[in-house]
Amino acid sequence: MKNSFKILIIKGVPIQLHWTFLLLIIWVLAMQVIGREPLNTAILTIGELLAVFVCVLFHELGHTVAARHYNIPISKIQLLPIGGLTYFSKQPATPRQEIAVAIAGPLVNIFIALAMIPLLPPGTSFWKVGVIFSSLHSGNFWHFLYNINLALAIINLLPALPLDGGKVTRGVLGLFFSSYTAFQNTLIITKIFSWLMAGAGLLTGNLLFIFYGCFLLFASSIEKDNYVISYLLKDENVGDVICHDYKTLDVHISRQELLNAICSNNDRYYVLTDKDNIVGILDRETILFSLLNSRETVALKDMILPDIVPVQAGNKLTDIWNQLPSKPDVYIPVTSTNQQVIGVISRDNIISNILQHAITAHKKPLAFGCIIPLLLSLMTS
Numbered sequence: 001m002k003n004s005f006k007i008l009i010i011k012g013v014p015i016q017l018h019w020t021f022l023l024l025i026i027w028v029l030a031m032q033v034i035g036r037e038p039l040n041t042a043i044l045t046i047g048e049l050l051a052v053f054v055c056v057l058f059h060e061l062g063h064t065v066a067a068r069h070y071n072i073p074i075s076k077i078q079l080l081p082i083g084g085l086t087y088f089s090k091q092p093a094t095p096r097q098e099i100a101v102a103i104a105g106p107l108v109n110i111f112i113a114l115a116m117i118p119l120l121p122p123g124t125s126f127w128k129v130g131v132i133f134s135s136l137h138s139g140n141f142w143h144f145l146y147n148i149n150l151a152l153a154i155i156n157l158l159p160a161l162p163l164d165g166g167k168v169t170r171g172v173l174g175l176f177f178s179s180y181t182a183f184q185n186t187l188i189i190t191k192i193f194s195w196l197m198a199g200a201g202l203l204t205g206n207l208l209f210i211f212y213g214c215f216l217l218f219a220s221s222i223e224k225d226n227y228v229i230s231y232l233l234k235d236e237n238v239g240d241v242i243c244h245d246y247k248t249l250d251v252h253i254s255r256q257e258l259l260n261a262i263c264s265n266n267d268r269y270y271v272l273t274d275k276d277n278i279v280g281i282l283d284r285e286t287i288l289f290s291l292l293n294s295r296e297t298v299a300l301k302d303m304i305l306p307d308i309v310p311v312q313a314g315n316k317l318t319d320i321w322n323q324l325p326s327k328p329d330v331y332i333p334v335t336s337t338n339q340q341v342i343g344v345i346s347r348d349n350i351i352s353n354i355l356q357h358a359i360t361a362h363k364k365p366l367a368f369g370c371i372i373p374l375l376l377s378l379m380t381s
């Protein structure tokens with residue numbers, strides 16, 4: 001099932017909305033109906049929500065513009081009820097690039113807040129976000145935007161991974177230390193900060209602080225797993241771990257040929273092609289289900305798995321890792337420079353290759369010290 005849907009494309013970057021965001025709007029509307037609020041209050045509340053998300057979108061576009069400046073491709077921007085996510089197809093190459101890309105998002109929010117200052121009544125304080133949020137009217141809309149953007153900038157600049165502030169901290173440390181030391185130290189800062197936040201929440205009874213402290217602890221452990229993966233994959237290319245054992249199906253195949261093709265093997269996935277051009281990846285179960293439910297010709301094009309983008313054999317594994325489907329056995333096509341399919345790649349076959357390399361290269365228990373966290377992170381992905 002697709003968990004997000006595209007709402008627009010800005011400069012070639014797809015902007016996706018996570019389905020839970022719609023759930024949030026329905027929930028807010030339901031609260032308005034239950035509370036018997038007048039129609040204009042309900043519209044204003046939804047307007048508030050959308051204004052926040054437009055500011056979040058501008059924040060993510062700030063990261064996009066900075067990343068593009070360094071030729072770092074962006075695969076998509078995703079908007080969720082808890083904020084936005086920019087998916088980079090490649091990681092920043094130097095600490096300076098990491099600092100610039102990370103700080104660009106909060107800078108956009110600071111610029112929006114500064115632009116609001118001439119429109120604010122004298123003596124405006126930014127920390128009264130809650131008050132403004134619950135009593136928004138056309139007269140204090142600029143004040144609301146000012147508060148929201150300052151809050152977004154401050155929250156994102158906290159020195160904890162995976163927030164922008166954590167990435168800036170890692171980038172600054174990376175200017176003086178090795179990438180590994182910079183990451184380790186940022187992780188220690190993140191843990192201290194998260195525990196302090198959760199502790200402050202416990203002492204003051206602030207549930208938001210407790211939740212945010214726990215969230216940062218959890219999210220930073222995922223960052224750690226991702227770092228271990230990128231460390232192990234750093235010298236490998238797609239071509240080094242490519243799998244040539246796959247089956248193709250042509251988009252014009254007849255029903256009988258299709259039946260014969262999938263009954264002659266036990267492959268879980270197939271590459272769908274149209275005159276040697278890749279159309280997508282098909283799931284065996286979906287094909288069987290459609291064969292059972294229809295006596296007509298099966299439209300294979302309509303069954304391809306969403307969000308599968310072919311990669312080239314020369315790409316670095318670290319650059320395409322996040323592009324791979326989260327289900328470890330789902331593969332994506334690997335193409336040559338002239339766009340011909342030459343193999344497939346999945347998280348499963350990358351891991352088995354890395355395991356083989358590590359065991360033959362080291363033949364020491366130390367190798368397993370690196371591999372165990374990697375396997376654990378895969379099981380939880």
Ligand SMILES: [Zn+2]
Binds near residue numbers: 059102156164
């Ligand atoms: Zn950001």
